[in-house]
Amino acid sequence: xxxxxxxIIIGAGIAGxxxxxxxxxxxxxxxxxxxxxxxxxxxxxxxxxxxxxxxLEHLSIHLLEMEKMPSSMDHARITMPDGGKIEAPLPxxxxxxxxxxLDQQLHQQARAVGAExxxxxxxxxxxxxxxxxxxxxxxxxxxxxxxxxxxxxxxNGSKKxxxxxxxxxxxxxxxxxxxxxxxxGIDIPARVELYFCDxxxxxxxxxxxxxxxxxxxxxxxxxxxSGKSVTEILQAAAMSNPNLAARIxxxxxVEGTQVSVAPLQLSNLPEPWSDYPHxxxxxMVIPPLCGDGMSIALRSSILCARWTDVYLKGEIDYATxxxxxxxxxxxxxxxxxxxxxxxxxxxxxxxxxxxPALARMFPGLANYVVKATRLSEMR
Numbered sequence: 463x464x465x466x467x468x469x470i471i472i473g474a475g476i477a478g479x480x481x482x483x484x485x486x487x488x489x490x491x492x493x494x495x496x497x498x499x500x501x502x503x504x505x506x507x508x509x510x511x512x513x514x515x516x517x518l519e520h521l522s523i524h525l526l527e528m529e530k531m532p533s534s535m536d537h538a539r540i541t542m543p544d545g546g547k548i549e550a551p552l553p554x555x556x557x558x559x560x561x562x563x564l565d566q567q568l569h570q571q572a573r574a575v576g577a578e579x580x581x582x583x584x585x586x587x588x589x590x591x592x593x594x595x596x597x598x599x600x601x602x603x604x605x606x607x608x609x610x611x612x613x614x615x616x617x618n619g620s621k622k623x624x625x626x627x628x629x630x631x632x633x634x635x636x637x638x639x640x641x642x643x644x645x646x647g648i649d650i651p652a653r654v655e656l657y658f659c660d661x662x663x664x665x666x667x668x669x670x671x672x673x674x675x676x677x678x679x680x681x682x683x684x685x686x687x688s689g690k691s692v693t694e695i696l697q698a699a700a701m702s703n704p705n706l707a708a709r710i711x712x713x714x715x716v717e718g719t720q721v722s723v724a725p726l727q728l729s730n731l732p733e734p735w736s737d738y739p740h741x742x743x744x745x746m747v748i749p750p751l752c753g754d755g756m757s758i759a760l761r762s763s764i765l766c767a768r769w770t771d772v773y774l775k776g777e778i779d780y781a782t783x784x785x786x787x788x789x790x791x792x793x794x795x796x797x798x799x800x801x802x803x804x805x806x807x808x809x810x811x812x813x814x815x816x817x818p819a820l821a822r823m824f825p826g827l828a829n830y831v832v833k834a835t836r837l838s839e840m841r
Contacts, residue, residue: 467491467578468774469613470598474500474579476561477742477759478617479568483521484767486577490774493609494579495600500569504561505640505723507665507750508675509535509654510757512554517760523567525557532559533652533668540656543703546818556654558669560644588614590737594780613770613783614738617763633727633747638662639685640723641692642677647713650674657706658809659699660684664706665750673716679750682725692720728806729799734762734791735784741766746795749806758795765790 469485471478474496486492510518510532515525525532535556540548569579586599586606596614600607654667661684669675678699688698693715700707729746742759766787773783 464597464608464610467493467609467611469493469615469770470495470596470609470611471615471617472496472585473617473619473742473744474569474581475504475565475617475619475742475759476568476756477744477763478615479565479572480517480521480760480763481615481617481741481767481770482572482577482579483568483575484764485771485774486572486575488771488774489576490771492572492577493611494572494577495583495585496579496581497584499581501562501566503642503644503719503721504565505642505677505721506561506675507667507677507755508558508560508564508642508669509665509667509754510557510559511552511754512556513757514754514760515557517757517764520764521568521760522571523564525559528559528563528567530559530563530670532557532670534558535652535654535667537653538656539653540658541703541705542658542818543660545705548818552654558654558667558675560669560673560675563670588737596738612774615766615770616736616738616740616744617742619743632731632733633729636727637682638724638726638728639680639682639695640678640726641680641695642675642719642721643692643696644669644673644716644719645676645710645713646673646716648674648709649712655709657700657703657709659706660702661699663750663809664696664699664703666709674713676710677750679726692722695722728803730803732791732795732799734766734788739766739770739784739787745791746799748799748802758798761794762791765794 468490470493471482472495474494478494482492482494518525535552535558537549537551572579580602582602584601586601589597591597596611598609598611600609650666650668654665657664662678662680664676664678666674666676676696678696680699685695688695696710700710726747728749732746734740734745741762745762748755748758769783769787772778
C-alpha cells in the first residue's frame with residue numbers, strides 16, 4: 463500500500479522544520495523525516511544573528527518568550543595564537559540558545575500547524591516517476607512504508623555526510639571535522655569569542671542556563687592523534703593558542719553534550735538542486751567564521767517553501783519550480799559565499815598575525831568584515 467502526501471522533507475533540523483512549518487501552514491500534507499531521535503545535541507555554533515531572530519519570528523518562534531531564556535551578545539572578539547585581538551560590534555543583538563532547546567521549539571510548531579514528523583526513520587529509496595511525482599520508501603523499526611509525494615525537499619546536511627559527492631569544483635578539497643561541547647564555569651560577557659589555532663578555529667559563546675557553547679572547525683589532518691573524545695580534541699587545539707587554553711581551563715565540560723561531525727567540505731558555490739531542491743547545509747556549507755549558518759538555513763528553507771507552495775498549488779510547472787528556486791538561491795547566497803570564502807582564506811594566510819594591528823589602524827575594517835557576511839533583510 464502506498465500512502466499519499468503532498469511533500470516529504472528529508473531532515474528535521476532547522477532548515478527541514480522551517481520548510482515544514484511554512485508548507486503545512488499553507489495546507490499542504492507535509493511529512494518530515496529524520497534518521498535520528500529528537501531532541502539531541504548537534505554540532506553547531508548555536509549563535510543566532512538578528513536575521514535569524516527575524517526569520518524565527520516569521521515562523522512564530524519567539525526567542526525572548528522561551529521558557530529557557532537565551533543569552534544575548536552585542537560584539538565579537540577574535541584572538542590570534544600570538545595573543546593579538548580584534549573586537550567589533552555586532553549589527554544588532556545576537557542570541558545564544560542550544561540546538562537541543564531550539565529544535566524542540568521548531569518541532570512543536572511544525573506539529574501545531576499540521577506537519578507529521580517521523581524520527582528514527584531510514585530512507586530506503588527515492589524514485590522519481592514519469593509523472594514527476596516522487597516515490598519514497600521509508601523504514602522505521604521493522605516496518606516499511608511507501609509514500610508518494612508531488613515534492614521532495616532535501617534538508618539532510620552535507621553531501622559528504624550522506625555518502626554522495628558534488629560535481630568537481632563545487633566543494634573545497636580540504637576535509638574538516640566539527641566538534642562541540644557545552645561548558646559550565648566559563649564566565650563570558652555578552653560576546654562571541656573566536657580563537658584561531660593550528661588547523662582552524664574555536665568559537666565560544668553563551669547560551670542558556672549560564673552555560674557556554676564551545677564549537678570548533680578543524681582540518682582532519684590537525685586532529686589526527688589529538689585523542690578520540692571531543693574534549694581531548696578541543697584541549698589539543700587549544701595548545702596552539704594560550705588564551706584559548708586558559709579559557710577552556712576555566713570551565714568543566716557538561717556531560718552528554720559532546721558531539722562531532724565529519725567529514726565536512728566547505729562550499730565554493732550553492733547547490734540548490736539535484737533530483738529535488740536542497741536547503742540548509744545540503745545546499746551550502748559556509749565557513750563558520752564568516753557568517754551565520756542558522757540564518758542561511760532558515761532563509762533557504764523559506765525561499766524553497768515559497769516556490770514549492772506555488773508548485774504544489776499547480777500555479778507553476780516542475781521546470782519552473784526547479785529553475786526559479788535555483789535562480790533565487792544563487793542570487794541570494796552566491797555572492798555572500800564568495801565574500802565568506804575570501805575572508806576565510808585571508809584569515810588563514812600566514813600574514814594573519816598582522817590583522818590586529820591593521821584593525822587598530824583602520825577601525826572600520828572589522829565592522830565591514832562582520833557586515834560583509836550578513837544576509838540582506840528578508841523580503
